[in-house]
Amino acid sequence: MDDYLAGFTELFSRYDVVGAFWVNIQLTFWAGLIALAVGTLLALMRISPVASLRLTGTSYVTIFRNTPLTIIITFMVLVVWTQLTVTLAPDFNANFFWLAVVGLAVYHAAFVCEAIRSGVNTVPVGQAEAARAIGLPFLAAARLVILPQAFRGSVAPLGNTLIALLKNSTVAAAGSVATETASTMKVMIEFSPNHLYAIFFIFAMGYVILVIPIGLATTWLSDRLAVKR
């Protein structure tokens, strides 16, 4: 037992485990923010009266939802950066970080879009008709009547998307973000192989500890914000 505790202490002092989780939290935060904005825009396009916008939105979702995330992240580094020389930050590591953020964001935006659309489906058609009938143009009706109710109805699926995003942020390892959890874990296994079980335990538990509150919070919010009909 003491051996185990000593093992944990050694791992935590030799490697920046907490820092690694912090990197994933930051990846999740920025990617989540961008994905929320892009996903909302996509959802708007998909419910808009303009056929070409609807088609664009649908195509985006179909393409990005069905492409493996690893491919998108690798694409960001090998094509967007190496070939197209798009640089998102002057600092080498910061550049990889932001490339990973964008890759995570474009992928999860497709899921955010679908989550919001499921929320839109909780809003009766009559609400949109009533909004149009008082003379609100599409965007105003969407902003003032449809989306506020749709967001309330999509808290649970949005929470699930956030949880997926947090766990998927480890794929940033494929995009050369060396300080995040999956990369750190690989390094630790390589240099402290005698603590193999402890290492897996630490990272698995770390994510469980981060994810549980998100699940609880979204369930609570979802009930609280539900629109009474």
Add this chain to the structure above:
Amino acid sequence: MDHEATTDEPQPDSVTDAPASATATATRELGEPLVELSGVNKHFGALHVLRDIDLTVRKGEVLVVIGPSGSGKSTLCRAINRLETIDDGTITIDGQPMPAEGKGLARLRADVGMVFQSFNLFAHKTVLDNVTLGPRKVRGLSKKAAEDQARTLLDRVGVGNQAHKMPAQLSGGQQQRVAIARALAMNPKVMLFDEPTSALDPEMVNEVLDVMVALAREGMTMIVVTHEMGFARKAADRVVFMADGLLVEQAHPEEFFTAPKSDRARDFLSKILTH
């Protein structure tokens, strides 16, 4: 609709009032044509829902549309503020053709009030905010001006004391009266009502009809889809009978209900009356 016809009979006031209001409506001055439909056709797939509809509603006129289920009454109503597109023909409001889409359409829609069978109040907004939303965002009224107007209107339809409640906390009759206030807040030129009382419990029907009768007496131009004969007799200038997408018959309410000319109308009336 069966019980609507029967609840109509035990209302003594609607019957005794009828002759008086009939003379009132007969002497009412009708103005210029306000809503004009000409040659309007509409299909849902193979179904021909509106067939060559020609209809003119004048300023201050109250038109009741009646007809069997599926005859196209709702579609007619919805086509007038373009919640439903039409295949051909023209619809003009106050001389202006209904634009296909965009800002012009939104502006014209603001002039056409609509009251739905299922109320459709904005579920996430208070009663007061439901009524002020359009005036603020479409008409550009200040918050204060919109709220003052909203309170006056809510008082007028008898729900002034419910202003801060959410729609779900109100009874159906109260919700429908708020919906009428919401439409009135836009100062519409014409009000459309699509079976405004048929989703209501019988005891709430009259509170809504009373508001509508008052509105009609104040000179509002109204197109009302309803089977409430009491309302038609009391407030309507004209009844049009629709069947299978056609305007089959039009007449003064008394004339229509006592001596319908077409077989379809006679058949329909006998069905809603013999229960």
